[in-house]
Amino acid sequence: MANYGQAGQSMKGGYHARIIAMKVLVYIVCIILTILALLPFVIMVFTASKNRLEINSNSLEWAPDIKNSLVVSLLPSKSFFTNGKYLLTSPQLNLPFARGFLNSFIIAAGATILSVYFSALTAYGFAVYRFKLNKVLYTFIMAIQMIPSQVTVISFVELMFKWGLTDSYIPLIIPAIAAPSTVFFLRQYMSSALSIEMVEAGRIDGAGEFGIFNRLVLPILKPGMATMAIFAMVTNWNNYLLPSMLLSHQDMQTVPMLVAKLNGNKYSTEFGAIYFGLTISAAPLVIFYLVLSKYIIAGVALGGVKE
Amino acid sequence: MASSFKTRAKLEKNHFGYIFIAPFFITYFVFQIIPLINTFYYSLTDIKAWYVNPEMNYNFVGFDMFKMVLTEASFKRAFVNTPVMWIMGFIPQLLMALLLASWFTNEKIRVKGQGFFKVVFYMPNIMTATTIGLLFLAFIRPNGFIHNIAIAIGYIKNPSMPFTSGWFGRGVVAFINFWMWYGQTMIVLIAGIMGINPSFFEAASIDGASGWQSFWRITLPLIRPIMTYSLVTSLIGGFQMFDVPNMMGNGDNAAMFRFDIQTIVMYIKTIATTGSNSIGKACAASVILFLITAVCSCVLFYLTSDRAEAKAKRMEKKRAKEAALQEGGDL
Numbered sequence: 001m002a003n004y005g006q007a008g009q010s011m012k013g014g015y016h017a018r019i020i021a022m023k024v025l026v027y028i029v030c031i032i033l034t035i036l037a038l039l040p041f042v043i044m045v046f047t048a049s050k051n052r053l054e055i056n057s058n059s060l061e062w063a064p065d066i067k068n069s070l071v072v073s074l075l076p077s078k079s080f081f082t083n084g085k086y087l088l089t090s091p092q093l094n095l096p097f098a099r100g101f102l103n104s105f106i107i108a109a110g111a112t113i114l115s116v117y118f119s120a121l122t123a124y125g126f127a128v129y130r131f132k133l134n135k136v137l138y139t140f141i142m143a144i145q146m147i148p149s150q151v152t153v154i155s156f157v158e159l160m161f162k163w164g165l166t167d168s169y170i171p172l173i174i175p176a177i178a179a180p181s182t183v184f185f186l187r188q189y190m191s192s193a194l195s196i197e198m199v200e201a202g203r204i205d206g207a208g209e210f211g212i213f214n215r216l217v218l219p220i221l222k223p224g225m226a227t228m229a230i231f232a233m234v235t236n237w238n239n240y241l242l243p244s245m246l247l248s249h250q251d252m253q254t255v256p257m258l259v260a261k262l263n264g265n266k267y268s269t270e271f272g273a274i275y276f277g278l279t280i281s282a283a284p285l286v287i288f289y290l291v292l293s294k295y296i297i298a299g300v301a302l303g304g305v306k307e
Numbered sequence: 308m309a310s311s312f313k314t315r316a317k318l319e320k321n322h323f324g325y326i327f328i329a330p331f332f333i334t335y336f337v338f339q340i341i342p343l344i345n346t347f348y349y350s351l352t353d354i355k356a357w358y359v360n361p362e363m364n365y366n367f368v369g370f371d372m373f374k375m376v377l378t379e380a381s382f383k384r385a386f387v388n389t390p391v392m393w394i395m396g397f398i399p400q401l402l403m404a405l406l407l408a409s410w411f412t413n414e415k416i417r418v419k420g421q422g423f424f425k426v427v428f429y430m431p432n433i434m435t436a437t438t439i440g441l442l443f444l445a446f447i448r449p450n451g452f453i454h455n456i457a458i459a460i461g462y463i464k465n466p467s468m469p470f471t472s473g474w475f476g477r478g479v480v481a482f483i484n485f486w487m488w489y490g491q492t493m494i495v496l497i498a499g500i501m502g503i504n505p506s507f508f509e510a511a512s513i514d515g516a517s518g519w520q521s522f523w524r525i526t527l528p529l530i531r532p533i534m535t536y537s538l539v540t541s542l543i544g545g546f547q548m549f550d551v552p553n554m555m556g557n558g559d560n561a562a563m564f565r566f567d568i569q570t571i572v573m574y575i576k577t578i579a580t581t582g583s584n585s586i587g588k589a590c591a592a593s594v595i596l597f598l599i600t601a602v603c604s605c606v607l608f609y610l611t612s613d614r615a616e617a618k619a620k621r622m623e624k625k626r627a628k629e630a631a632l633q634e635g636g637d638l
Contacts, residue, residue, distance in 0.1 A: 037427045037430055037490075067459055070456065118330050118331060119331075121328075125325075146539075146604055147597075151343070151600070153593075154575060154593060155343075155346045155349055155586070158349070159342055240436065256438070263557075264560075282434055285434055297425050300491055
């Protein structure tokens with residue numbers, strides 16, 4: 001693999017020096033990008049630990065030293081829990097974040113389970129059975145992958161109002177049964193992971209068609225389904241537009257909706273509380289990501305995912 | 308006999324296919340097709356939103372709603388802002404992803420810690436977009452980190468003066484898009500480059516091609532389909548841009564440049580939920596958005612695939628010619 005570098009090596013002088021210079025450049029760029037990726041989150045957490053005076057220092061006349069205040073914003077302070085207590089329990093600000101986490105989790109988990117199970121079912125139907133409309137309907141699924149849901153969001157909400165489903169999680173969970181890109185991914189996955197002989201063997205043993213799918217096929221598809229489940233979980237957790245139009249009851253709101261509320265007037269002076277709210281909204285995703293990053297990066301590389 | 312029996316059993320079983328795919332299609336019809344049809348239908352009416360018009364009365368008005376949308380200043384603004392912010396973010400996103408992908412797959416540089424860099428560069432992508440939007444809004448407010456930097460470099464003289472420039476606002480949104488997505492594009496491109504047959508590079512190296520030449524002549528043409536896919540999906544996503552600019556340009560504490568970062572989906576939501584509460588108008592704008600998205604992705608797919616095909620044909624002709632010449636020479 002690496003041999004094709006050798007020919008150039010013997011021909012050109014200063015080859016090593018050039019490679020080293022290149023390496024230095026690459027690492028400098030990578031380190032700058034690493035700082036760029038992490039710095040906003042670091043500042044977020046550190047600012048969440050500051051009181052009002054510390055955050056507002058540079059607009060006060062006695063603190064004109066801007067460079068000092070830039071350095072200070074890169075250091076933590078002591079008011080993290082004070083800010084948290086203020087955000088979560090003070091009667092003026094209280095946002096039910098604990099409830100929001102539960103709500104977001106119910107919606108994301110419900111939608112994920114439905115989308116992964118039914119996508120596997122649909123993909124299996126296309127992969128194993130030779131029915132008349134197989135090709136036509138599969139082409140249809142490929143085509144509708146490209147239709148963005150934002151296009152229909154207004155009439156979707158209008159329809160849910162007509163059916164009395166506003167302030168309900170049904171319109172946020174049930175539609176996940178039809179996830180075209182997950183079907184597409186699992187169909188591709190099956191063509192390498194699943195052999196038709198195995199299905200035939202199951203039939204000879206007298207298993208029913210659904211029994212074969214649930215007991216023989218699902219375990220084989222687990223890795224592919226797990227990949228899709230991770231992305232479905234993140235996408236549904238982060239969803240903002242549709243829940244913000246469907247849910248109005250305070251106790252039903254999701255984390256992104258509560259984050260949006262932090263931008264309200266009554267928070268305009270409480271920056272510590274805002275940064276605290278942002279931090280706790282980001283925390284579950286950061287943990288989720290750190291635990292599963294290996295699978296997430298591998299899933300992205302498979303190219304099946306693009307929201 | 309046995310084989311015909313088997314075929315019949317198979318045929319009977321094949322009907323199960325419909326049962327397996329039925330839940331998908333029923334759900335898709337109820338929750339996607341009906342709203343899609345309604346969107347087109349309502350766009351020809353003057354229907355008002357559900358909470359001001361619970362009886363859902365409406366009249367047909369033909370293309371009046373389209374005319375109203377297309378002549379409205381706020382739509383025109385959103386119609387310009389959206390693609391402009393997308394392009395401002397996508398060009399650096401693709402270039403950065405290509406640069407990093409070419410470095411990370413380069414056998415001579417052998418970048419260590421690639422796994423770490425991939426994890427870090429991709430991280431902003433999974434974060435909640437509303438959180439990111441509000442975080443950057445807090446950074447650009449007076450006393451925020453970016454605002455403080457602007458004071459430090461002398462861009463802002465008065466410490467309590469907020470950012471007002473529209474281009475600065477568009478730049479911030481574009482930067483966030485770049486920042487959230489270049490890692491994703493990089494990982495996809497790396498996977499694409501790793502999939503190229505290594506013997507192509509070996510052959511090029513033996514023929515004396517430089518690293519730059521083999522990148523330009525081998526890597527780029529072969530990952531073109533993946534880049535096309537990235538381009539089209541990013542364009543479609545770009546036209547739906549909402550969460551980040553919405554957090555910065557809406558709400559009680561929106562940025563001063565709020566009107567310069569309005570996007571089409573923000574316009575649609577505003578039309579439906581404030582002022583005239585016109586669902587008809589919002590649906591007309593949705594239909595326009597749908598058509599733009601469809602036309603753009605078709606054109607992009609057509610252009611890129613057609614060009615690639617034409618090139619392949621040209622190459623084939625050339626090869627045939629060369630083969631013919633060689634044959635002639637041999638004789």
